[in-house]
Amino acid sequence: MKHAFADSAYYIALLNPRDSLHALAHAVSRDFRGQVTTSEYVLVELANHFSARENRTMFSQFLKTLKSQPELDIVPASQDLFHEGMRLYEDRADKDWSLTDCISFVLMARNGIQEVLTADHHFEQAGFSVLLKR
DSSP: OOEEEEOHHHHHHHHOTTSTTHHHHHHHHHHOOSEEEEEHHHHHHHHHHTOSHHHHHHHHHHHHHHHTOTTEEEEOOOHHHHHHHHHHHHHTTTSOOOHHHHHHHHHHHHHTOOEEEOOOHHHHHTTOEESOOO
């Protein structure tokens, strides 16, 4: 079975009709068959992105929808995952990787996930296959 990690850039593209990757994200979402993993760290990043008053209800509804999807595994935040991500963040000072990205890389490596629902080139830099390509 196919297994991919979902990054916040993917969810932002899905939710924002003005995003340049909106149509592609919907097409990939429609065609993807398999297990998807994301993390509470990604969801925090997503909530921060949609924190404006006019977006809060939309985000809350979207989160409820995500939580109801049996093919989605949301990995809870943990002290261990945070510290491992922080270690990678510090070790790769030559990159512009966010802490959330570093935590995602750690989580993907732990679970043997190679494909990621995103267009973020940082995942490619880290050796993963990005699924949102034009």
